[in-house]
Amino acid sequence: MTVRLDELAVPVIAAPMAGGPSTPALVAAVNRAGGLGFLAAGMRTAAGMSEQIAAVRASTDRPYGVNLFVPGTPGDRAAVAAYRERLRPEAERWGVTLPEEDGPDRDDWEAKLAALLADPVPVVSYTFGLPTAEEAAALRAAGTTQIGTVTTPEEARAAQAVGMDALCVQGPEAGGHRGTHRVTDEPGELPLLHLLPAVREVTALPLIAAGGLGDGPAVAAALRAGAVAVQLGTALLRSDESGAAAAHRAALVELPETVVTRAFTGRPARGLRNAFIDRHGPYAPAAYPEVNRLTTPLRAAAARRGDTAAMHLWAGTAHHLARTGPAEAIVIDLWRSARG
Incomplete structure (x- = not known):
């Protein structure tokens, strides 16, 4: 079941957007384009996560991912x-x-891990921290590829130490939550194109670039900076398959x-x-x-x-470039533009 992120037909990953924007239909659409679709299990119950996984399996036979929020310490x-x-x-x-x-609210963490061990999925990614080495080893033994979200070289070292297979390097341009491993951390401001080589200095793991990638030239620049794939969120918010509210879609071009x-x-x-x-x-x-x-x-x-x-109204810095239409076409067109 191991997924090679450097072997995607189109090196585009759908960012997991919790709270509704990420849908099974969006996962399937990005998969049809040759990329990797992602479900957002954050703020869902384990049962709700499993329902969405079943819907994805019914609509695509290609690999997909599930993102988990790692519980932190009480405020x-x-x-x-x-x-x-x-x-x-x-x-x-x-x-x-x-x-x-x-x-305390642990976002149904233990139940989600149990469900993903009992019925494994191709890819799992983590936001807001990392699993323990033991939890990561269990999912690895089940055949799941694991991605840690990092915002600094220090977080990248920690992700490698617990056994991540790849890293999602999230720059400050990204829309939605910054993936800092501690809630009290102030997120860094090193731009994505500088953060990627800084992370590369501390790890040889495959890197996924995330943050402010709204057009082909930006995608191409991120790949040249050392990423094997890019992760797009805001760029897909106005797509037909997005679950974003109408007011959110409109605000992306109005605000x-x-x-x-x-x-x-x-x-x-x-x-x-x-x-x-x-x-x-x-x-x-x-x-x-x-x-x-x-x-x-x-x-x-x-x-x-x-x-x-x-x-x-979560949005990245390239929000004004977000397009309407089928997500499959948006991804294909972005990749075509990136290739020049």
Whole structure:
């Protein structure tokens, strides 16, 4: 079952985008283009993950991946409580109730690993950290290729040490959550094209480039910088198979600026700048998933209204290049452009 990322017909990987944008249909479409489709299991139950895997298997016979969020350490309870109080007037204004503090949330980590060991998938990637060496060894024995997301050379060394088969090198240009291994880390600002050779200096593992790759020349530059493949997320958000909301799709071309913020989830994430980020970003604590749970009712209310001033609108720096149409055609056209 081992997947060679340097042998993809088209060296394009669909970024796993948690919260809805990644769909089984998007996985199948990227596979049809010759790339590697990915499911996002973060913020899903193990059962929900398995349902999506079954849907992918019914729609493609090519390899695919599943991304997991690695659970971290609990955040500062007092800081989360203070942020809850700051958000309370906003919740009252929109008629929603903010959740009170509850127990630790490990994102169903153990159950997901058990499911992936009992019924292995071709590729698993990790965000927000790494599995233990024992967990990685178990999945390796099941025949699964494993990819660690890294944002620094130090994280790359750690990923190699636990037995990753490849690394997804995420530059600061990437949309959505930065994959820092500790929630309290401030993400680096070394551009992707400089980060790739810096990571190459510490490891010989295959590298996947992620972050701000919205057109053919950018894809080509990342491959020249040492990547065996590129990972595209924002570039696929407006595709037919994307699960992104209509308001999110429209905002990608309507809003001009992206910023990195902890306002919505407590982890640094790049999204389209809006009023919610401006109001609350400076006060959001480094606490995930606590802040993510706290803002869920607010984000849901904003999504129901299509209110882009209060929605979380993850987007990379090349968001204005995102195209509409079938994902298969978008990937093929990008690759054709990259080849010149």
